[in-house]
Amino acid sequence: MPKDNSIKSVLIIGSGPIVIGQACEFDYSGSQAARSLKEEGIEVTLINSNPATIMTDPVTADHVYLLPLTVDSIRHILSERQIDAVLPTMGGQTALNLAIECQDHGLWKDFGVKMVGVDIDAIEITENREAFRKLMSDIGVGVAPSGTVKSFLEGKEIAQELGFPLVIRPSYTLGGSGASFVHTQEQFDKLLNRGLHASPIHEVMIDKAVLGWKEYELELLRDKNDNVIIICSIENMDPMGIHTGDSITVAPAMTLSDTTYQRMRDMAIKMMRAIGDFSGGCNVQFAVSPDEKEDIIAIEINPRVSRSSALASKATGYPIAKIAAKLALGYTLDELKNQITKTTSAYFEPTLDYVIVKIPRWNFNKFKGSDRELGLQMKSVGEVMGIGRNFQEALQKACQSLEINRNGLGADGKEWRDQDRILESLKHPSWNRLFHLYDAVKLGIPFSTIHDITKIDKWFLHQIEELISIENEIEKYNLDSLPKDLLLKAKQKGYADRQIAHLLRCLESELHEKRTQMNINRVYKLVDTCAAEFPAETPYYYSTFEEENESPKSDRKKVVILGSGPNRIGQGIEFDYCCVHGVLAAKEEDYETIMINCNPETVSTDFDTADKLYFEPVFWEHIYDIIKHEDPEGVIVQLGGQTALKLAEKLERYGIKILGTSHRTLDMAENRGEFSDLLKKLEIPYPEYGSVDTADEAIELSREIGFPLLVRPSYVLGGQSMKIVINEQDLEHHVVNILRDLPGNKILLDHFLDGAIEAEADAICDGEDTLIMGIMEHIEPAGIHSGDSYAVLPSFDMNDDVLDQIKEYTKKIAVALETKGLINIQFAIKDNKVYVIEANPRASRTVPFIAKSYGQPYVNWATKVMLGTHKVKDFDYDPKLDGYAIKIPVFSFDKFPDVDKELGPEMKSTGEAIRFINHLRDPFFKKVYAERNLYLSK
Numbered sequence: 001m002p003k004d005n006s007i008k009s010v011l012i013i014g015s016g017p018i019v020i021g022q023a024c025e026f027d028y029s030g031s032q033a034a035r036s037l038k039e040e041g042i043e044v045t046l047i048n049s050n051p052a053t054i055m056t057d058p059v060t061a062d063h064v065y066l067l068p069l070t071v072d073s074i075r076h077i078l079s080e081r082q083i084d085a086v087l088p089t090m091g092g093q094t095a096l097n098l099a100i101e102c103q104d105h106g107l108w109k110d111f112g113v114k115m116v117g118v119d120i121d122a123i124e125i126t127e128n129r130e131a132f133r134k135l136m137s138d139i140g141v142g143v144a145p146s147g148t149v150k151s152f153l154e155g156k157e158i159a160q161e162l163g164f165p166l167v168i169r170p171s172y173t174l175g176g177s178g179a180s181f182v183h184t185q186e187q188f189d190k191l192l193n194r195g196l197h198a199s200p201i202h203e204v205m206i207d208k209a210v211l212g213w214k215e216y217e218l219e220l221l222r223d224k225n226d227n228v229i230i231i232c233s234i235e236n237m238d239p240m241g242i243h244t245g246d247s248i249t250v251a252p253a254m255t256l257s258d259t260t261y262q263r264m265r266d267m268a269i270k271m272m273r274a275i276g277d278f279s280g281g282c283n284v285q286f287a288v289s290p291d292e293k294e295d296i297i298a299i300e301i302n303p304r305v306s307r308s309s310a311l312a313s314k315a316t317g318y319p320i321a322k323i324a325a326k327l328a329l330g331y332t333l334d335e336l337k338n339q340i341t342k343t344t345s346a347y348f349e350p351t352l353d354y355v356i357v358k359i360p361r362w363n364f365n366k367f368k369g370s371d372r373e374l375g376l377q378m379k380s381v382g383e384v385m386g387i388g389r390n391f392q393e394a395l396q397k398a399c400q401s402l403e404i405n406r407n408g409l410g411a412d413g414k415e416w417r418d419q420d421r422i423l424e425s426l427k428h429p430s431w432n433r434l435f436h437l438y439d440a441v442k443l444g445i446p447f448s449t450i451h452d453i454t455k456i457d458k459w460f461l462h463q464i465e466e467l468i469s470i471e472n473e474i475e476k477y478n479l480d481s482l483p484k485d486l487l488l489k490a491k492q493k494g495y496a497d498r499q500i501a502h503l504l505r506c507l508e509s510e511l512h513e514k515r516t517q518m519n520i521n522r523v524y525k526l527v528d529t530c531a532a533e534f535p536a537e538t539p540y541y542y543s544t545f546e547e548e549n550e551s552p553k554s555d556r557k558k559v560v561i562l563g564s565g566p567n568r569i570g571q572g573i574e575f576d577y578c579c580v581h582g583v584l585a586a587k588e589e590d591y592e593t594i595m596i597n598c599n600p601e602t603v604s605t606d607f608d609t610a611d612k613l614y615f616e617p618v619f620w621e622h623i624y625d626i627i628k629h630e631d632p633e634g635v636i637v638q639l640g641g642q643t644a645l646k647l648a649e650k651l652e653r654y655g656i657k658i659l660g661t662s663h664r665t666l667d668m669a670e671n672r673g674e675f676s677d678l679l680k681k682l683e684i685p686y687p688e689y690g691s692v693d694t695a696d697e698a699i700e701l702s703r704e705i706g707f708p709l710l711v712r713p714s715y716v717l718g719g720q721s722m723k724i725v726i727n728e729q730d731l732e733h734h735v736v737n738i739l740r741d742l743p744g745n746k747i748l749l750d751h752f753l754d755g756a757i758e759a760e761a762d763a764i765c766d767g768e769d770t771l772i773m774g775i776m777e778h779i780e781p782a783g784i785h786s787g788d789s790y791a792v793l794p795s796f797d798m799n800d801d802v803l804d805q806i807k808e809y810t811k812k813i814a815v816a817l818e819t820k821g822l823i824n825i826q827f828a829i830k831d832n833k834v835y836v837i838e839a840n841p842r843a844s845r846t847v848p849f850i851a852k853s854y855g856q857p858y859v860n861w862a863t864k865v866m867l868g869t870h871k872v873k874d875f876d877y878d879p880k881l882d883g884y885a886i887k888i889p890v891f892s893f894d895k896f897p898d899v900d901k902e903l904g905p906e907m908k909s910t911g912e913a914i915r916f917i918n919h920l921r922d923p924f925f926k927k928v929y930a931e932r933n934l935y936l937s938k
Contacts, residue, residue: 049913145207152189231316240299382601387527649667669841724752759795790888847859
């Protein structure tokens with residue numbers, strides 16, 4: 001074997017906290033790489049500052065350093081450990097930039113560390129826009145006319161030479177930070193200034209804009225013998241002008257001629273070979289002219305695992321990061337096995353006999369007043385992926401996965417019918433442009449008009465048109481007269497029972513019964529990388545409506561774990577962390593583990609995490625059919641955030657066992673009236689409260705409770721639509737807004753304890769005994785969402801009396817709620833009196849922070865309690881910390897420069913970091929404390 005035997009120990013650099021443009025796809029790739037290296041007997045050391053990820057867990061690496069991603073931290077690690085090589089390609093732009101900085105400081109040379117998986121020259125060439133343009137010219141690959149500038153004067157000269165429209169792209173940034181279109185001279189100065197400041201080296205490339213050209217990506221792998229394979233072709237449904245992270249993407253490419261695809265392959269391989277001599281993964285982006293000539297120009301090349309690598313891995317079943325890590329050690333592709341078939345080699349290019357569609361997920365509601373138009377700068381916070389036998393089925397399943405109160409694309413009565421509004425929306429694309437494409441086609445706006453405005457290929461428009469024609473046909477019938485072949489056709493196109501029931505004017509349950517009688521049932525197909533040419537051994541499935549079912553049912557006792565769906569503000573990677581640990585714990589208890597999730601960025605959707613993976617929407621119909629097929633002992637809903645919890649009521653109604661805390665308890669905790677009645681009975685203090693259904697009721701109640709009031713809807717996560725109001729006018733306005741955005745939700749009013757200290761306790765309860773895992777104190781006062789607060793563990797200035805009250809109330813509430821598993825309780829402390837704000841008998845975002853701080857398998861214990869195999873008394877827990885751990889919220893306000901950055905009850909942070917300090921006199925703590933209080937008082 002050609003593996004480099006001199007490499008005994010590898011350092012992996014992570015990506016740090018989740019931000020827009022660099023999310024949990026790097027947690028997935030880093031985790032995969034670490035496992036891959038450990039398989040080879042390599043000692044793996046990892047640095048990352050993000051506590052919420054599986055990547056920073058002891059199960060991933062031999063040595064985990066939860067340190068800031070700085071040169072000093074790297075020097076500290078190299079001084080402590082014998083490191084032979086560094087792998088910087090699994091942590092996005094953050095890791096690459098840090099690797100370059102360490103190179104500039106001479107660290108790698110001083111400590112005898114070799115860089116594997118990439119070389120510095122490759123990074124420099126791809127990030128230095130001018131060098132990249134020159135290299136492409138040298139190897140005969142076309143690029144858009146452009147120039148690189150470092151000053152205003154240079155920029156104006158280039159603009160005059162190229163003419164408008166132009167694209168400004170800062171060097172060494174991620175997620176399109178600082179990038180913009182410039183259509184006029186008037187815009188130029190401001191946008192050039194923004195771009196120069198966004199670049200860490202004060203440099204931008206100014207390109208002639210190729211607006212409206214089609215955009216494609218290829219994922220490549222290369223070994224040290226210069227063998228190169230194309231893992232996946234990805235087509236952006238959206239044309240050039242919308243960042244790939246904000247684009248709806250499809251794999252394999254749908255509208256590319258084979259001749260052009262072959263030219264693109266050749267160009268990608270030539271580019272990868274030209275930028276440097278390295279082994280590993282690479283992502284190449286192209287633009288293709290939307291005419292019969294199909295001219296190709298290169299947009300960029302990333303010599304590392306990228307956002308698209310996670311998508312390509314889940315789309316094909318080919319573990320890109322895992323193989324890339326082995327290639328970095330010196331293996332060649334032909335020597336490694338395909339992880340899915342276990343018989344073919346990794347040099348075998350994946351072949352798809354299905355289609356995948358990725359749709360991004362946005363959180364514009366958290367950034368009120370922000371510019372919602374999509375462009376060169378990425379704004380989405382997560383994504384979903386649908387797998388189907390055809391584009392339409394995959395598209396519908398992706399729409400069902402989004403959790404935006406739509407049942408798919410269309411057939412829900414929510415379409416727009418105002419032609420002018422639709423056209424205006426298409427001219428200024430935002431999160432809803434796919435739905436407005438559907439509305440435009442349904443309204444009869446000519447394809448030529450839609451295409452002229454959006455530049456979206458007409459093939460995609462025809463796909464939507466066919467869906468609408470199926471809907472029109474269905475509407476001619478009722479439930480009794482609907483033909484079987486038409487129902488089957490609709491199901492094969494991805495329509496949910498709920499959508500078809502809407503068209504037939506009947507109940508979803510009636511439609512489900514009808515199709516069951518007609519024997520129109522889901523079957524499950526393997527994601528096998530080879531279009532069934534070779535048998536696959538990995539149980540990774542998606543559903544469709546055909547004859548043959550490829551998912552055999554075992555006779556083992558099994559458990560279903562519901563995932564958390566797409567990442568968003570308020571529900572992020574911490575819930576995927578919980579799901580993965582739930583799977584690991586259930587495996588330890590000899591359960592067959594079944595994971596259901598639709599997020600391609602996560603470790604939970606890695607094909608070898610659970611015993612069986614169903615890559616399906618976390619959407620009732622899909623969940624129910626899988627449960628019917630698998631017949632598990634029960635379902636765990638506590639670990640997947642609000643996504644999974646919202647399905648608890650239906651699971652109970654259909655007689656499906658919920659493992660752990662019951663739906664009744666989950667509902668009581670959300671029902672402020674019932675919960676407060678419980679607190680009253682337990683003689684536990686709480687702010688005066690009430691729940692209302694209308695604005696009139698809210699005004700009436702406010703006169704009893706008194707202002708200020710904390711107003712919020714029930715059953716939401718991340719403080720959605722939560723606000724502090726100080727008068728009747730503000731109260732009425734906010735209640736009306738909630739009723740508009742979240743119809744049917746109860747509205748909760750609490751008297752707000754102004755100036756109180758806030759704290760949280762996390763615990764595990766088995767219904768009888770409670771084990772408190774940690775008590776955190778917030779630096780910010782009450783009124784700032786806990787997700788946006790600096791949390792300190794253990795508490796830093798609460799006295800013993802207050803801590804005793806918190807412990808007593810936590811144990812009383814957990815037992816009274818008959819909790820079986822996890823619970824998080826939030827408190828406000830005023831004048832040494834502890835008030836309970838809320839209780840969440842489920843996983844919370846603080847779980848991984850406590851687990852990493854104290855080094856305990858927190859979720860594993862809770863899962864075993866849910867399964868009923870262990871009691872709390874079985875766990876020996878004595879939390880100790882030399883000093884303090886601080887949870888640091890991280891924001892992506894740079895993506896929304898005009899947004900209100902003031903913090904309040906609604907969460908706005910996109911991620912978090914962890915910092916350990918020895919004492920409260922630590923300069924970091926003093927600086928944070930001073931800055932936060934200053935910032936909040938502005």
